[in-house]
Amino acid sequence: MLKNNYLYKLYAKSKLWFAFFCFFILVSIFTHKTGVETTPFFVWGMYSDIDTVRSSYNILEVTINNKEKLRLDQTFAEPYRMMIYTSFDKYAQYVKAGNVDSLMYYRQGETKPIRRIQHFFASHVANTKDDILQYPIWLKKYISQAISKKVETIRVDKVMFTYNADGYPEVINKINLLNQ
Amino acid sequence: MITAQENNKSRIILIRIVFGFILLSIIFRYLNNSLLSNMQAPVLKYPSIDYTYWLIHYTGLPDLISSSVYLSSLFDISLIAIVILILAFPVQRIFAIIFTFLYFFYFICYNSYAMHHAHPMAGILLISFAFWPKKDATFKIVWEGVRYILLFIYADAFILKLLSGAVFNPSQGVANIKENIGWIMLGTDAFVFNKDFYAFFLRNPILIQIGYVTTVLCEGALIVGFFTKRFDKYLFYFPIFIHMINYIFIDVCFLEMLVVCTVFLNPEKVQERLSHSFLYRKKINSRLSVNI
Numbered sequence: 001m002l003k004n005n006y007l008y009k010l011y012a013k014s015k016l017w018f019a020f021f022c023f024f025i026l027v028s029i030f031t032h033k034t035g036v037e038t039t040p041f042f043v044w045g046m047y048s049d050i051d052t053v054r055s056s057y058n059i060l061e062v063t064i065n066n067k068e069k070l071r072l073d074q075t076f077a078e079p080y081r082m083m084i085y086t087s088f089d090k091y092a093q094y095v096k097a098g099n100v101d102s103l104m105y106y107r108q109g110e111t112k113p114i115r116r117i118q119h120f121f122a123s124h125v126a127n128t129k130d131d132i133l134q135y136p137i138w139l140k141k142y143i144s145q146a147i148s149k150k151v152e153t154i155r156v157d158k159v160m161f162t163y164n165a166d167g168y169p170e171v172i173n174k175i176n177l178l179n180q
Numbered sequence: 181m182i183t184a185q186e187n188n189k190s191r192i193i194l195i196r197i198v199f200g201f202i203l204l205s206i207i208f209r210y211l212n213n214s215l216l217s218n219m220q221a222p223v224l225k226y227p228s229i230d231y232t233y234w235l236i237h238y239t240g241l242p243d244l245i246s247s248s249v250y251l252s253s254l255f256d257i258s259l260i261a262i263v264i265l266i267l268a269f270p271v272q273r274i275f276a277i278i279f280t281f282l283y284f285f286y287f288i289c290y291n292s293y294a295m296h297h298a299h300p301m302a303g304i305l306l307i308s309f310a311f312w313p314k315k316d317a318t319f320k321i322v323w324e325g326v327r328y329i330l331l332f333i334y335a336d337a338f339i340l341k342l343l344s345g346a347v348f349n350p351s352q353g354v355a356n357i358k359e360n361i362g363w364i365m366l367g368t369d370a371f372v373f374n375k376d377f378y379a380f381f382l383r384n385p386i387l388i389q390i391g392y393v394t395t396v397l398c399e400g401a402l403i404v405g406f407f408t409k410r411f412d413k414y415l416f417y418f419p420i421f422i423h424m425i426n427y428i429f430i431d432v433c434f435l436e437m438l439v440v441c442t443v444f445l446n447p448e449k450v451q452e453r454l455s456h457s458f459l460y461r462k463k464i465n466s467r468l469s470v471n472i
Contacts, residue, residue, distance in 0.1 A: 073367030167382030
């Protein structure tokens, strides 16, 4: 029975790979228990939380050069559109917090040695105010390179919409988040 | 009895399948303006509360490479070149080891600068470790280990949905879809998966919920792989089905994750099928005619 066990076979074949595999299992258990994901010990919990139907939803709408809307509806272009919408989402959060990345203050003022180490690393890798202010310029540059067109102006709106009884969307309002 | 030479052949076939897929995946990322040289020196990063990201960003290497046109281009060229070298010299495991490090670095950089810790590339990262061992016998057992890890990925996704109660939530499917198809519904209309298509499903939420529960059960069905390899030829299609449904209904592209399906392949059978394929026979025939 034991001899058919994978870990037993692995131990017999290679002690190093056995140690590697056990380490992977143990750290994965730890990351699941704490909920703190540490690459490459992932927690595969995407869409695992209970989701409820809401009365309204939001998307970002990006308009360049005052007229051209960027296409963000193509699923196969996920790596490209993520460079735009997930980064903008975080940027908007920083702006809302007064051009501050909250990671800068992670565990600040806590006295335990482990917390002080965490604060040390977090504050070093956090975005500075200057980085945050540079973001719109970078966004223009990135889009310009991606679509091979000069981007003079960029406008980002949050479009709030709802679904009607027939399942079609109806726009409720648009809130401007960036206009440069 | 399987000889060492046959073991080696199986390994070469698996390497070529996996890294052929990886090459396509890197081209896909290039076309999607997502390689380091495409990024135009990003100014913001998102290491989140992930110690691996913290350590790598603390070195300053990601910012140094991504901010330089030359260094980022050199990095991208190296990434592509190493995959080509692996395809050309599949028995040289050093290339596979270098690839893992380069891809790991790219993985961290992309997720940091896109500011979202996405998982589609994780399959490529994990599977690349399988080609590290020197001996074919060790490779075989590590490959089996990677198969277990990949079964764990889907089992984990299933169990987390079970524990949170999401799978018992009658409106989970509709809520997931409504949340994610905004761009499609407000964007340019497509030919097949268009607004009418999604509106039809939203008017029939029972169909969505059946689809959602079926997808979650498919994740759970992969648990059977922990106990037997007898169903591997069927399990091969489960990740494809899961990610295809997610692609169509939740607007999420996990195509790169499909590399994990290779762990369910029987390399001996792939070799046999290849030998029956038209192209292979043509190649053999042309070699024979040259010899004659």
